[in-house]
Amino acid sequence: MHQYLLPGEAAKQLEDLLQQVRSSTHNFLGYPVSKDFDYTPLLPFLQFPMNNLGDPFVSSTYNVGSREMEREVVAFFAKLFRAEAHNWWGYVTNGGSEGNLYGLYLARELYPNGMVYYSESTHYSVQKNLHLLNMPNIIIRSQENGEMDYEDLQNAIRINRHMPVIILANIGTTMTEARDDVRQIKSILKDMAVRNHYIHVDGALSGSYSAFIEPRPAFDFADGADSIAISGHKFIGSPIPCGVVIAKKSNRDRIARSVAYIGSMDTTITGSRNGHSPLFLWYAIQRMGEAGLKARAEHSLRMAAYAVEQLRENGVEAWRNENSITVVFPSPSIEVIQQWQLATENGYSHIICMPNITTAQIDAFVKSVTLEHTGLVC
Numbered sequence: 001m002h003q004y005l006l007p008g009e010a011a012k013q014l015e016d017l018l019q020q021v022r023s024s025t026h027n028f029l030g031y032p033v034s035k036d037f038d039y040t041p042l043l044p045f046l047q048f049p050m051n052n053l054g055d056p057f058v059s060s061t062y063n064v065g066s067r068e069m070e071r072e073v074v075a076f077f078a079k080l081f082r083a084e085a086h087n088w089w090g091y092v093t094n095g096g097s098e099g100n101l102y103g104l105y106l107a108r109e110l111y112p113n114g115m116v117y118y119s120e121s122t123h124y125s126v127q128k129n130l131h132l133l134n135m136p137n138i139i140i141r142s143q144e145n146g147e148m149d150y151e152d153l154q155n156a157i158r159i160n161r162h163m164p165v166i167i168l169a170n171i172g173t174t175m176t177e178a179r180d181d182v183r184q185i186k187s188i189l190k191d192m193a194v195r196n197h198y199i200h201v202d203g204a205l206s207g208s209y210s211a212f213i214e215p216r217p218a219f220d221f222a223d224g225a226d227s228i229a230i231s232g233h234k235f236i237g238s239p240i241p242c243g244v245v246i247a248k249k250s251n252r253d254r255i256a257r258s259v260a261y262i263g264s265m266d267t268t269i270t271g272s273r274n275g276h277s278p279l280f281l282w283y284a285i286q287r288m289g290e291a292g293l294k295a296r297a298e299h300s301l302r303m304a305a306y307a308v309e310q311l312r313e314n315g316v317e318a319w320r321n322e323n324s325i326t327v328v329f330p331s332p333s334i335e336v337i338q339q340w341q342l343a344t345e346n347g348y349s350h351i352i353c354m355p356n357i358t359t360a361q362i363d364a365f366v367k368s369v370t371l372e373h374t375g376l377v378c
């Protein structure tokens with residue numbers, strides 16, 4: 001334990017934490033977090049005060065950072081999300097929530113009198129962001145599978161037709177991983193002749209792999225999105241929470257003018273920004289490439305199909321949305337929920353078949369759920 005260079009008690013505390021983190025990481029199936037990464041080649045970078053403060057596309061005098069790699073990460077996702085050539089911009093955030101905050105902030109600067117619409121299945125952090133930004137908003141009903149109810153959306157817009165429309169679309173809701181159809185939303189806006197509109201896509205989990213699915217879900221810039229946020233520590237995997245936000249450069253330039261007005265050209269949200277997390281994402285992209293990421297997605301989808309099949313064969317009413325890696329089923333006992341760290345809401349729980357999941361893990365999970373079903377476990 002002396003390797004920590006700490007007094008005995010503190011060293012023990014740290015050692016205990018390591019054991020605890022190790023064992024809790026081993027057994028979780030309920031959270032959308034990949035754990036199959038190995039960034040040890042990047043360890044030497046922990047010895048430096050890396051900081052990417054400011055806009056990654058504007059040069060800075062602080063040179064201890066990873067801005068060049070950050071720009072490559074942004075470029076990779078801009079291309080994957082079919083952003084218009086030369087009209088994209090973005091940065092590596094502290095997570096999906098910051099990316100959503102950024103997208104909504106852009107929308108508010110463009111349409112200060114806009115009304116925000118989002119479904120009741122939306123992640124709780126969106127409401128927090130809307131509160132911070134002081135943006136009026138309307139919650140839209142969800143369909144049974146968690147996808148936005150488009151008729152309810154249309155009715156809500158009709159009532160507020162005089163206001164610009166800002167939509168937060170989910171590409172993968174938190175509980176059922178439902179995808180709102182961006183093309184359909186766009187056609188509703190067109191039908192209703194809404195000229196001023198903005199669509200931000202919350203793709204925290206599924207946004208990172210939807211581009212690899214066939215048929216390709218309607219979620220990106222070519223489908224009508226104005227900005228897209230994803231989490232980096234979910235599908236890709238990272239020891240530090242992070243994410244990526246991609247927006248249209250033309251929109252970013254418009255708000256840059258308003259920021260210049262307050263004496264700064266920094267269009268990002270925080271001051272100092274993590275200089276290590278872009279390195280993790282860059283490293284993952286370099287190692288896996290599009291082909292590797294696609295293979296990861298396909299593995300996850302196969303595992304999800306397997307989990308549904310096994311659970312149903314054992315009498316558990318499991319289901320999943322088409323081409324999603326989240327498997328939903330009636331909540332098991334509190335013991336099973338705790339054992340596998342299952343997220344639970346309104347009587348339903350889910351497991352998320354992240355790329356590191358194996359059939360053996362699914363089998364063990366199915367066993368613990370079905371044993372209890374037949375009353376063999378007390």
Ligand SMILES: *Cc1c(COP(=O)(O)O)cnc(C)c1O
Nearest residue numbers: 095096097123172173174204231
């Ligand atoms: C996880 C998640 C978020 C929040 O992302 P963080 O990276 O945890 O900040 C937002 N929306 C959805 C749908 C999520 O699943």
